[in-house]
Amino acid sequence: MRLKIMLALLVLSGLLLTWNLYTMFLKVPDEANQGAIFRIIYFHVPAAITSFTGFFVAMFCGVGYLANKDLRLDAIAASITEVSLAFATITLITGSIWGRIIWGLWWTWDPRLTSYFVCWLMYVGYLMLRRAIDEPNTRARMSAVLSIFACIDIVIVWKSIEWFRTQHPGPVLSIRSGGGMAPGMEAPIWWNLLALLMLSASLILIRMRQEAMQREIDSLRRYAHAF
Amino acid sequence: MNFLRQAWAVAEKDLRSEVRSKETVNASLSFALVILLLFSFAFDPDAEQVRQISGGLLWLVFAFAGTLILNRSFARELVNDCLDALIASPASGAQLFFGKCLANYALLVAVECICLPIFAVFYNVRLPQRIALLFLVMLLGTWGITVIGTLFSAMTVNLRLRELMLPTLVYPMLIPALIGAIQLSTVLIGGEPLGADNQIWFRLLIAFDLIFTILALSLVEIVLVG
Amino acid sequence: MPSTSAVAIEGVWKFFGDYPALRDISFDVAGGACLALLGRNGAGKTTLLRILGGLSKPAKGRVTLLGQDARAEITRKRIGLLGHGIGVYEELSAYENLRLFARLYGIEDPRKTAMEWLERTGLDRVSDGLVREFSRGMRQRLAVARAFLHNPALLLLDEPFTALDDRAIKVLQDLLKGALTEGRTIIMSTHQLREALELATDVALINRGRLAFRGERTREMLEDPGWLYRHYGEA
Numbered sequence: 001m002r003l004k005i006m007l008a009l010l011v012l013s014g015l016l017l018t019w020n021l022y023t024m025f026l027k028v029p030d031e032a033n034q035g036a037i038f039r040i041i042y043f044h045v046p047a048a049i050t051s052f053t054g055f056f057v058a059m060f061c062g063v064g065y066l067a068n069k070d071l072r073l074d075a076i077a078a079s080i081t082e083v084s085l086a087f088a089t090i091t092l093i094t095g096s097i098w099g100r101i102i103w104g105l106w107w108t109w110d111p112r113l114t115s116y117f118v119c120w121l122m123y124v125g126y127l128m129l130r131r132a133i134d135e136p137n138t139r140a141r142m143s144a145v146l147s148i149f150a151c152i153d154i155v156i157v158w159k160s161i162e163w164f165r166t167q168h169p170g171p172v173l174s175i176r177s178g179g180g181m182a183p184g185m186e187a188p189i190w191w192n193l194l195a196l197l198m199l200s201a202s203l204i205l206i207r208m209r210q211e212a213m214q215r216e217i218d219s220l221r222r223y224a225h226a227f
Numbered sequence: 228m229n230f231l232r233q234a235w236a237v238a239e240k241d242l243r244s245e246v247r248s249k250e251t252v253n254a255s256l257s258f259a260l261v262i263l264l265l266f267s268f269a270f271d272p273d274a275e276q277v278r279q280i281s282g283g284l285l286w287l288v289f290a291f292a293g294t295l296i297l298n299r300s301f302a303r304e305l306v307n308d309c310l311d312a313l314i315a316s317p318a319s320g321a322q323l324f325f326g327k328c329l330a331n332y333a334l335l336v337a338v339e340c341i342c343l344p345i346f347a348v349f350y351n352v353r354l355p356q357r358i359a360l361l362f363l364v365m366l367l368g369t370w371g372i373t374v375i376g377t378l379f380s381a382m383t384v385n386l387r388l389r390e391l392m393l394p395t396l397v398y399p400m401l402i403p404a405l406i407g408a409i410q411l412s413t414v415l416i417g418g419e420p421l422g423a424d425n426q427i428w429f430r431l432l433i434a435f436d437l438i439f440t441i442l443a444l445s446l447v448e449i450v451l452v453g
Numbered sequence: 454m455p456s457t458s459a460v461a462i463e464g465v466w467k468f469f470g471d472y473p474a475l476r477d478i479s480f481d482v483a484g485g486a487c488l489a490l491l492g493r494n495g496a497g498k499t500t501l502l503r504i505l506g507g508l509s510k511p512a513k514g515r516v517t518l519l520g521q522d523a524r525a526e527i528t529r530k531r532i533g534l535l536g537h538g539i540g541v542y543e544e545l546s547a548y549e550n551l552r553l554f555a556r557l558y559g560i561e562d563p564r565k566t567a568m569e570w571l572e573r574t575g576l577d578r579v580s581d582g583l584v585r586e587f588s589r590g591m592r593q594r595l596a597v598a599r600a601f602l603h604n605p606a607l608l609l610l611d612e613p614f615t616a617l618d619d620r621a622i623k624v625l626q627d628l629l630k631g632a633l634t635e636g637r638t639i640i641m642s643t644h645q646l647r648e649a650l651e652l653a654t655d656v657a658l659i660n661r662g663r664l665a666f667r668g669e670r671t672r673e674m675l676e677d678p679g680w681l682y683r684h685y686g687e688a
Contacts, residue, residue: 142450157403160403160406161402219472244544307539308540309538311534315506315534317526317557452507
């Protein structure tokens with residue numbers, strides 16, 4: 001049953017992405033100031049939102065584990081975080097490309113990108129911590145605590161870097177040049193967001209399946225060693 | 228009251244050990260001096276540049292040297308299973324943690340107080356009139372480093388790669404506090420007026436310290452006991 | 454369940470990953486009893502003692518010590534734990550170590566208690582010596598002092614007689630006998646050593662995480678330590 005849901009989500013998201021690409025390239029006109037490249041925000045922004053959502057949902061799953069010690073919640077949290085980290089990487093890369101095209105710079109310490117980078121670092125740390133702990137319950141416990149810290153810190157990091165950049169202005173990646181986008185142009189962001197959310201959901205389910213199988217192998221291995 | 232008493236018993240124990248052996252503080256200070264030296268080669272700044280980067284330089288030194296002290300914090304309890312003896316005692320996880328924070332804080336501030344005049348000498352910086360304010364910034368920023376570093380020291384205590392993991396986890400988390408401390412320190416060392424814009428950094432530091440202290444005190448029991 | 458039981462273990466399970474280190478352990482220990490906890494290496498004795506000592510939590514089941522939860526502050530005040538590690542600080546003196554723990558256990562006059570226990574364990578002459586310089590026997594006596602100084606109602610000892618020198622064995626035996634006459638409860642894991650079995654009133658055998666036997670310590674067990682293993686060992 002779950003396999004069917006996974007496949008269905010994958011196919012649907014694939015279809016939606018294709019349809020979006022069509023809309024983006026053929027229906028929506030070039031933006032006045034930025035030219036053709038601005039279409040990259042149709043991936044940049046949804047990827048950012050998807051990963052952020054993922055990190056926060058993962059934190060709640062971590063809290064759920066702490067509440068009732070169910071390792072499945074930990075598996076969900078870990079899977080969501082991994083997939084979100086992949087989308088965060090996409091956010092950073094698309095942001096970087098965008099900056100390169102617009103200003104000729106691969107990196108601009110734009111407040112949002114910088115905050116994102118810090119976020120990315122925190123979650124790379126999360127995955128490293130998971131790698132370093134063998135015992136599943138200890139790993140789940142520490143991961144949950146770390147993700148609570150990370151999520152609360154994300155908010156503070158975001159604000160503080162924004163304030164820093166207000167005092168030390170630099171180039172800022174923005175889609176709203178001159179007060180907002182024309183109505184027809186915003187839609188693909190939201191459609192793509194839906195597509196990416198579905199894609200991430202299916203990837204998460206795949207990842208969870210892997211985790212469950214890994215857990216089974218681990219326990220079989222332990223039984224073999226113990227007896 | 229009992230909370231503070233228990234915490235103080237633990238803090239005193241840590242400080243007494245450290246004062247007796249001086250291992251960690253020496254290592255931390257040596258490291259700080261080496262960094263200060265290396266930075267002078269790497270940047271070779273002139274007076275104006277130094278004024279601009281002074282805050283950043285100082286806090287990088289503090290953060291790096293501080294990690295050595297923080298790493299040892301819970302690691303020193305592993306010898307002879309002392310950590311078990313502490314956890315089994317009536318002291319709660321929060322009391323143990325707070326005691327360790329107090330000890331680490333004292334050590335960190337001591338190292339920083341030694342580094343500051345050395346920094347001033349190496350980089351030809353005149354320490355400002357408002358040194359009291361600079362000291363306040365040091366106290367606020369260092370508490371943030373201490374709280375997060377000590378908690379993560381507890382989290383990573385049993386890991387093989389403890390020395391690598393601690394900095395990797397701690398530094399990204401500390402960025403807001405470091406930004407605030409750096410901004411304020413640069414302004415103060417440069418002798419510029421502390422305008423309204425900069426009030427925001429004080430507020431950030433205080434909020435950071437409060438939020439993470441409360442968070443750490445709430446979660447440390449989960450980290451320490453299975 | 455008798456209301457006088459000092460220790461009540463109900464359906465305790467502990468997992469390391471998916472591996473069950475303890476499987477559905479349930480038994481009681483009456484107040485004033487001395488229970489010898491037997492079992493091979495890896496059977497789960499240390500795991501169980503750590504749960505009783507409040508150092509880790511069971512995955513399932515409940516542990517009630519002296520009528521309260523193991524992790525309650527009031528319980529921890531009344532429990533003395535002596536594990537594999539001696540639990541004292543190398544860089545502190547014997548006196549400083551005992552004073553620290555006396556303070557943590559909320560003792561009225563930590564200084565006096567520390568000095569008292571240094572005397573009782575024969576360490577008064579080296580009270581200001583750093584533990585780092587102590588011989589093994591001296592460290593063990595200090596560890597015993599740390600475990601006993603707050604007059605715990607329940608003592609949890611993990612293989613306490615292993616690798617002790619004669620003087621330390623004598624000190625510990627006297628203390629344990631004294632504790633029993635005062636009505637304190639003792640749970641002691643052991644590898645069927647005579648010193649431990651002599652003191653024991655009760656016996657429990659853990660085999661691969663399960664409780665294989667629970668009963669009184671009989672003459673036969675004392676005379677033939679392998680008896681239990683032969684009868685209940687390989688489950």
